[in-house]
Each structure stands twice: as C-alpha cells, then as structure tokens.
Amino acid sequence: MTGSDPASQGAAALADLFEQCYGQLAGYIFLRIGNRADADEMAGEVFLRALEAVDSFEWRGIPMRAWLFRIAHNLVVDHLRRRDTRPTAPLDDALPIVAASNPGLEVEQRLQLEEVYRAMEHLNPAQREVIGLRLIGGLSAAEAGQAMGRTPGAIRELQRTALRALRKHLGVALSEEE
Amino acid sequence: MERNLDDVLEECLERVLTEREPVEQCLARYPRWAEELRPLLLTAIRVRQAYSYVPTGERQRAARQRLLAAMDRRARPRPSLGARLLGWQQRWALGATAAVLLFVMAGVGTVLASEGSEPEQPLYPLKRAVERFRLAVARDPMAKAELQAQYAERRLQEMESSMEQGQMQRVAGLAKEYQQHVDHATDTAVPLLEQFVGSAPEQPTRLLPPPEVARVEEFLRGHRTRLEADEAAINALMLRASTSTRGELRGYLVQVKSRRITVEQVLGRLEERERLSPTERVPIQSPGGRRPLPAQEVEGVLKGVRPATGEVLLVAPGGEVVLLKLNRQTQVLHQGTPVPIQALRGGDYLRIERDSATGVAVRIHMARRDGDGQ
Numbered sequence: 001m002t003g004s005d006p007a008s009q010g011a012a013a014l015a016d017l018f019e020q021c022y023g024q025l026a027g028y029i030f031l032r033i034g035n036r037a038d039a040d041e042m043a044g045e046v047f048l049r050a051l052e053a054v055d056s057f058e059w060r061g062i063p064m065r066a067w068l069f070r071i072a073h074n075l076v077v078d079h080l081r082r083r084d085t086r087p088t089a090p091l092d093d094a095l096p097i098v099a100a101s102n103p104g105l106e107v108e109q110r111l112q113l114e115e116v117y118r119a120m121e122h123l124n125p126a127q128r129e130v131i132g133l134r135l136i137g138g139l140s141a142a143e144a145g146q147a148m149g150r151t152p153g154a155i156r157e158l159q160r161t162a163l164r165a166l167r168k169h170l171g172v173a174l175s176e177e178e
Numbered sequence: 179m180e181r182n183l184d185d186v187l188e189e190c191l192e193r194v195l196t197e198r199e200p201v202e203q204c205l206a207r208y209p210r211w212a213e214e215l216r217p218l219l220l221t222a223i224r225v226r227q228a229y230s231y232v233p234t235g236e237r238q239r240a241a242r243q244r245l246l247a248a249m250d251r252r253a254r255p256r257p258s259l260g261a262r263l264l265g266w267q268q269r270w271a272l273g274a275t276a277a278v279l280l281f282v283m284a285g286v287g288t289v290l291a292s293e294g295s296e297p298e299q300p301l302y303p304l305k306r307a308v309e310r311f312r313l314a315v316a317r318d319p320m321a322k323a324e325l326q327a328q329y330a331e332r333r334l335q336e337m338e339s340s341m342e343q344g345q346m347q348r349v350a351g352l353a354k355e356y357q358q359h360v361d362h363a364t365d366t367a368v369p370l371l372e373q374f375v376g377s378a379p380e381q382p383t384r385l386l387p388p389p390e391v392a393r394v395e396e397f398l399r400g401h402r403t404r405l406e407a408d409e410a411a412i413n414a415l416m417l418r419a420s421t422s423t424r425g426e427l428r429g430y431l432v433q434v435k436s437r438r439i440t441v442e443q444v445l446g447r448l449e450e451r452e453r454l455s456p457t458e459r460v461p462i463q464s465p466g467g468r469r470p471l472p473a474q475e476v477e478g479v480l481k482g483v484r485p486a487t488g489e490v491l492l493v494a495p496g497g498e499v500v501l502l503k504l505n506r507q508t509q510v511l512h513q514g515t516p517v518p519i520q521a522l523r524g525g526d527y528l529r530i531e532r533d534s535a536t537g538v539a540v541r542i543h544m545a546r547r548d549g550d551g552q
Contacts, residue, residue, distance in 0.1 A: 048245065166225065
C-alpha cells in the first residue's frame with residue numbers, strides 16, 4: 001500500500017496481471033506456434049522472465065502488459081527458431097475450446113480453427129504479430145505499438161492490411177456470417 | 179483516405195469485439211465506409227471466434243504456483259557478502275542445505291519473507307500481491323473465506339502498528355480494508371450455512387454436503403470469536419486515535435458488530451435445527467415396518483447421488499452420514515419392482531443391503547418420502 005521499493009511494486013503488479021493476462025498470452029502464443037500445451041507452458045514462462053527483469057522495468061517506459069507480450073514474442077521467436085520449421089506450425093490435436101458435451105460443435109470449432117490457421121500462414125510475420133496482439137491478446141493499438149516498437153498509426157495500418165489478407169484467404173463464406 | 183479508414187476500423191473493432199455491438203449497427207454509424215469495413219470486421223470476428231482460447235486450468239494453476247515460488251525466492255533476504263565470497267564447495271553445501279530446508283518448508287506451506295512486512299516497508303506491496311494471488315488460487319469459496327478472515331486479522335495488526343507510529347490516515351485506510359475482508363468472509367460463509375439451516379432436515383442440500391456443513395460451522399464459530407476480539411481491539415484503537423479517525427473507526431466498529439450478530443444468528447438457527455433430529459421431524463417408516471436391521475443393511479434418507487463415482491449419501495435415523503458405493507450390479511427396487519438408479523430422489527427413504535465383504539450396495543429398496551403413491 002505504501003511501500004516504495006520499485007522491485008516489489010513491479011512484482012506485485014505482475015501478480016495482479018497474471019489472472020488478467022495469462023489466458024491472453026497463452027492464446028497469443030497458441031496462435032503463433034499452434035501447440036496448446038507449449039502455449040500454456042510458455043505463457044507461464046513469460047511471467048517468470050518478467051519477474052527476473054522486473055527490477056529494471058521502471059525505466060522501459062512502456063505499460064507492463066505490452067512488455068509481457070514483447071517477452072512472449074521473443075519466446076515465440078526462440079521457440080520457432082529452435083523448431084526450425086515454417087513460421088507457423090501444424091495445429092496440435094487439442095482444441096482451444098473443450099465442448100465434450102457437444103461433439104458436433106467441437107468438430108465445427110476445429111474446422112473453423114484450421115481454416116483460420118491456414119489463412120494465417122499467408123500473412124507476413126508482422127501481420128501475424130499484429131493479429132495476435134490485437135485480436136487475441138486484446139492489446140490496444142498503442143500497447144501493440146509499444147510491444148512491436150511501432151507507432152499506433154502504423155499498427156492500425158498493419159492491422160488493416162492483415163485483415164484484408166486474411167479476408168482474401170478465408171473465402172466467400174465470410175459474407176454470410178455474423 | 180486510408181488513414182481515416184484505419185481510425186474508423188479501430189473504433190469499430192473496439193465496438194464489435196469488446197462491446198459486442200452488432201456489426202450492422204456499427205456500420206450504420208459509418209455508411210461511407212460500410213462496404214470496406216464489413217469484410218474486415220467479419221474477418222476479425224472469425225479470427226476471434228476461432229481462437230477463443232481457454233487455457234488448461236491445471237497448467238494455469240501450475241504456472242501460478244511457479245510464479246508464486248519465484249516471488250517467494252525473490253522475497254528472501256539476499257545472502258551476505260561473506261556468504262557470497264565463500265568457496266564453491268561451501269556454497270554448494272549451503273545450497274544443498276537450503277534446498278532441503280526449502281523442500282521441507284514447502285511441504286508445510288512456505289511463509290513468504292514478505293508476509294511479516296508492515297505497510298511502510300519495501301516488501302509490503304509484495305505481501306499484498308501475494309494475498310491477492312492466494313485468493314485467486316483458492317480452490318473453493320470456503321478457502322477464500324478462510325483467507326479473507328486471515329487477511330482481516332493482518333489488517334487489524336497493521337492498524338495497531340500504524341497507530342503506534344501515529345499514522346492516522348493509514349489506520350483509516352487499513353480499517354476500510356479490514357472491513358472489506360470481514361464482509362467477504364462473512365458474506366461467503368453465512369449464506370452457505372443459511373442454505374443448510376433453511377432447508378428441511380429431510381431434504382437434500384445439494385449445495386452443501388454434510389462434511390462441508392461442519393467446515394462452515396467451524397469457520398463461523400471461529401469467525402464469531404475473532405470478531406468479538408476485534409471489537410475490543412478497535413475500541414482500544416479508538417481511545418488513541420485522532421478525532422476524525424476515531425469517527426471512522428466507530429463506523430467500522432458498528433459494522434463489525436453487525437456482522438458478528440449476523441454470524442450469531444445463523445449459528446443459533448443451526449443449533450435450533452440440530453435440536454430437532456431428523457427422526458423426530460420425519461418419522462421414517464421402512465417399507466416393511468420397523469425391525470432390527472441385519473448388520474449388512476443400512477437405512478436412511480437419501481441426501482444425494484454422485485453418478486460419476488457411483489456413491490450414495492444417506493443420513494441414518496441417528497443422524498449418522500453414510501456413504502455407500504454402488505456398482506453395475508446394484509439393483510434399485512421400488513415396491514419390489516426394479517427401477518433405474520436415476521429414479522432416486524433426494525428425500526427418498528432407502529434400505530440398502532450391502533455385500534458384507536466389500537460393503538458395496540447389492541440391493542436398494544426405495545420408498546418415496548411422501549408415500550408410495552407416486
């Protein structure tokens with residue numbers, strides 16, 4: 001409440017952000033690497049990395065949430081480099097939503113996910129990144145800009161081009177939805 | 179033009195994805211951009227739906243625990259310079275000892291170094307963060323209530339130490355937080371017990387099985403005692419407080435008393451209920467009339483069935499809670515006719531024949547509580 005040690009304040013802020021951001025981070029990582037188990041594991045790793053570096057966080061000048069996604073991005077890049085495969089990998093067998101009570105829904109979700117996943121493979125890395133941060137991670141344009149080292153305006157432009165590219169590869173069924 | 183479209187797209191994404199505004203409603207605000215915006219918004223929705231990500235609860239809990247352990251390690255005092263200058267063999271030996279100690283301590287619940295910190299100390303924010311964290315990790319409402327009560331006591335101790343230092347403003351702030359902890363603890367536990375005492379003894383209390391009743395009751399008895407002691411402590415603080423802080427403390431004292439009375443009332447109703455045993459309220463008539471039960475038989479009022487584990491929970495006439503295993507061979511009979519296990523309802527009278535070796539129910543004779551006319 002009144003303690004002023006920046007390190008312990010940073011650790012406290014991290015603990016508070018865990019509940020809010022763990023799922024978003026795991027979702028963002030899942031979108032990038034396609035493996036649910038690894039995504040959950042790496043989302044936890046993001047917080048441990050952040051805790052190690054939290055002492056110097058005060059001087060970074062960006063919101064902590066954006067910083068967490070930047071750490072997540074670095075982990076993803078390392079992970080993909082280690083895996084040494086194409087930028088996006090095949091989906092694992094685990095579904096993002098468990099709906100065991102409705103197998104039909106499960107299959108539909110699986111197909112929907114695979115369709116989007118295939119479309120994502122046509123995006124360049126920056127476009128994939130902005131889709132992950134904005135639509136899955138839930139960051140604002142300003143936060144995504146801070147995580148990616150770009151201006152909010154550049155993020156908005158990038159998000160438009162990414163959505164257009166996705167639209168192109170998702171096909172005509174889109175117009176019937178909402 | 180593109181810049182403007184980008185701004186509008188940004189606003190619509192916020193409306194559609196965050197505020198759940200229908201796409202067409204959002205587009206109606208920007209007719210000039212509607213044709214361009216529609217496919218982009220629908221694409222965004224498609225992506226969001228496809229990646230509706232729910233992390234595995236088990237992995238999330240494990241990640242929480244790892245973070246908590248790492249925070250715990252950080253909170254420990256750093257070794258002295260002398261210790262850091264020790265040779266590697268000694269460091270290794272010390273490290274091994276520390277690891278063993280940590281392991282032993284972890285087994286009984288590691289107490290964070292920050293937990294003894296006071297509001298003016300650097301580790302205090304960490305202490306509070308760990309509290310919030312533990313509340314988030316708590317597995318059930320009663321575990322949360324127990325933590326809230328524990329944190330209320332901490333705030334009260336901090337109020338006392340802050341009073342020692344003459345930090346009146348801080349005392350008032352801590353008092354508010356103390357009251358919030360007390361409210362959370364009370365508002366969680368009291369309704370749970372009220373559900374139980376409010377139900378007829380012969381009715382099942384699905385939300386609160388008997389072992390939980392005992393847990394809630396024990397908690398509330400302790401809570402009442404703590405609140406009584408807290409009232410005395412707050413009275414003592416008021417004597418030393420500044421005029422304005424005293425006024426605030428008086429307000430909290432009234433609220434604490436009110437919460438204590440609430441707890442006493444529900445405990446009183448529980449005691450009243452227990453004075454009337456189930457057999458006194460609802461005479462149980464076994465289908466075949468009263469007779470001494472063979473050792474392998476048990477009878478009572480059905481409190482609940484757990485289909486997943488194949489267990490039934492009975493309350494015997496003496497009030498004893500009996501948990502029995504069923505298996506696929508278990509027969510349920512109603513007026514001598516086999517019926518599916520799904521026919522069992524809370525409040526049914528059951529006489530169960532058990533296998534004397536395994537204790538598994540072999541045959542269940544069932545009678546409806548309000549007669550066998552159904």
